[in-house]
Amino acid sequence: MERIAEAIMLSWGGKRILAAFGTGALSVLALPPFNFFAVLFVSFPVLVWLLDGASGPAEAGFLGRLRPAFATGWWFGFGYFVAGIWWLGNALLVEGEGFAWALPLAVLGLPAGLALFYGVTTALARLLWSDGVGRIAALSAAFGLGEWARGYLFTGFPWNAIGYAAMPAPLMMQSSELVGIFGMSALTVFVFSAPALVGTRRGAAAGIAVALALFSAHVGYGWYALARVDAAEPQPARAVIRIVQPAIDQSAKWDMSERERIFARLLELSAVPPREDQPRPTHIVWPETALPFLLTENPGALSRIAGMLQVGQTLITGAVRFEDGVAGAPSRYYNTIYVIDDEGQIIGSADKAHLVPFGEYLPFETLMRRFGLEPVAETFGGFSAADRRGLLDLPGGLGAIPLICYEAIFPDMATVPDGRGSLLLNVTNDAWYGNTPGPYQHLRQAQLRAVETRLPLVRAANSGISAVVDAGGRVVASLGLGEAGVFDVELPPSAGDFSYIRNRQFNFGLIIAIMLGTAVWSRRRKRQGFD
Template sequence: MPSRIETVIAQAADRVRSLPAGRQNTVALAAGALSALAFAPLNLFLLMPLGLAVLLWLLDTAQTTRRAAALGWLFGFGQFGVGLYWIAIAFRYQSNMPPALGLPAVLLLVGGFALFIALTAASAHRLWTGRARRALVLALVWVAFEWVRGHVLTGFPWNLAGNAWLPALPVAQAASVVGIYGLSFVMLLTGGAIAVLADRTNGARRLAGFTAVLLLGLTLWGTARLAIDRPPETEKGPLLHIVQAGIGQDEKWNPAAERRHLWAHLDLTAAAIRRYGPGIVIWPETAIQNFIEHEPSTRYLMGRHIEAPGALITGGIRVEYEADGTPIALRNSLFVLTPDGEIQAHYDKAHLVPFGEYMPLRHLLAPLGLDRLAPGDIDFVPGPGVRTLSVPGVPDFGPLICYEVIFPGNVVDKEKRPAWLVNISNDAWFGHSSGPHQHLAIARMRAIEEGLPVVRATPTGISAIIDSQGRLKASLPLGARGVVTGELPARRPVTLYARFGDVPLIFGLFLLSLGLVIVRRTD
């Protein structure tokens, strides 16, 4: 006998399936848009599986693969449109790009990303007709295309479906085992279980029951992990001072404000040290305009504001010159300075932002006038890749500049594992939007995956200290000016994900795919 929940879900499914094609298009777009509200800052995570259930109901009505692809594209356009609208804000601050290009550029980007969902929906429709099995196929193919999106053409694994689990932090702890793509599979499985309950069949109930048991198990395990896996109370890390100077992108590169911006960071640093004592000071990405490698007096001034045994970790730009003084290369870099103003170590950003820090295929696109999409006439040059910096007085750390933190499995030097990750960024590009909140959420997921604390420094927020289980230990909100001070949380033993990456997940999904193929052939 069907339960009350099954009856309600069946009624909702029938209404969606009975809609005319035009109304279905609107529902697909709306379902995708609402599913994006599962991500930060709203964190309405239940909207993700509900939106996915609606997509599956719509796919049930698709008579052709092309129609399924269209429904998937509309869903994806809604999700990416709401999730990535904030990218258009950056066009306000780019002198080489008219602000009017912001909306068309983002719409083009969103339409391209929606193709991944279109291909997912088409594959689910093409490969299976049974509703319960179609839900499994959708989950498998969705995760596969998320992985592709995170790797091809430099990759952009932003707002993966698994990130929506972060408000349910116990469930999110599973990222330490299966990574963010594994969490995405659990999310797709949850959406599929809701969808197939509308069929009120034994197969649908088995899938829903399995999913419910899985979520309960993950919740109990994650809760225990959060409660038990703690360092001894006597173990204390070094003191951190994260400076958030409140300098917006509209004034950041004003030449007349160069000295004022430097002193804004120095004054905040000095005040924090006076109040709490010396520690490791962290400034954001390109914190100041000065090219400190070539300005010993500026480095000396910066060093005077640090007290031993502390150090200063700051973002800046490295410039390489020809013999005649002509600049030939720029590098987005992180520097470590001692109290005497010496540069002890540096790191050059390896994963550059296409069309932002460099122009892909400039020799082909520049004649078309598209060189205006990249700032300046000189592209930034990438560094050699992830590494661990070892500096006296500072625990070994892995530097990550800006969106380098969004790439799962590619944030740590596996040959020399660090004690913590330092993510300096400039989220001021995106104002008071969802972007900085989502960036913080992604950094929290990296902390869970790697079992390492992550420390973020941004000029306008959200700067934070994140422990190795993704919890915020201290933070400054978006738009605030001040200093985040706190102890560096302890790292955890190497997680399974840190040790093996996506290999176990890929193997498990392969076995599931093989099982589905065998079942289909025996039907």
């Protein structure tokens, strides 16, 4: 292994770029739908060895000395994001060739921008680089901070944070309750980078011992937490949920000639009798923007919904909500969840608060439109964001925390200031992305929100993957990608507060502080000649 490490450290030019890009792309195999997390034992040691040889000449100045480390991290990140989110380009081709010109921006431009975070991450780590375990700690702390920054800056986009790669199954998801996804990212990098110490023989025993202890604690806490979820005090059944997955082709979604067929299909699936051994559903859930029209343009729709619902049943559906402008203000459209009772009355609603840039709205809209740009979801001229968020009250005494589409990837969105709620409600439409890894990655991130909040997750997706997930992150029932149909399931209970979000934030800060302290201590020892 020492020969391999030395060859990688001394590589330069195209070989170095290829090694960084290739190992970044290889890391995606650890994510859904592949879940081959062991591949990180290859990719992160290679990244460490590349950074060992990524020191600029002393005469180049401060930034010049960091440039090779930044470039190494950028190429690693570019490979990771190109291989991980290439499927975003599929959304640009759904409604014809109108957005085909933007394919390079989605498939290459966005990954190039996201890779800047990893470039800064590795440059920051290189500031505290040393020969032993300290450099592993420096890289881990930097990745934790880098993923945290990616989750918040420029509206945030924490998709496929490195920590998700260490969570291929519910047993290995439970630690996120304690440290959150950003803390998990830091710990993941430490554990999977530890084999690099064998290649350089400095600090190998201590580093690998710590990595093994962390991995054992990670798995051990998973067993403990799942057992605690299962041992939680039983709660009386409060709801039987029916998930409707219509699998409507996105290109037909807003076709005027298809709207009646789509609506009739939703009503038909919702009215399917339950199996003999199952109770009647109390709550029926349709996906994001399931209604293929504005309710204000189809006043008979609520009557037809009431005719489909039986006494005591409730429909929860995604829809586009129109708000007419007053006093000269422009009209607005919202991506909304409606709650409709058995009399066809709208008894609750929640609007999407975190919109997709360039998908649902244009940043700097006036300027962008001058250049002829428009949102991908331009059917209604773009969406407006909700003014506030709160619990969505459902019949049966349930409080749902609404998560529309990719809001589920943001940990902070799974909490509300006025209460914890009874469940997480995620409606989405992943039909934009076709049969690609995107829907699998989206589901995994939504699962983590159930673990972090210890609330069940109810997820309705137009084309899949629809699922009900318990408070331990385990899928209780689901419909696969591309399938059309329904399933009924009793809502799993919540599991109580294991860890408050403020504790996760503190624990994340503690992990970063310990790793940075280790890195500083190791670097000082090196400078003082102890290593």
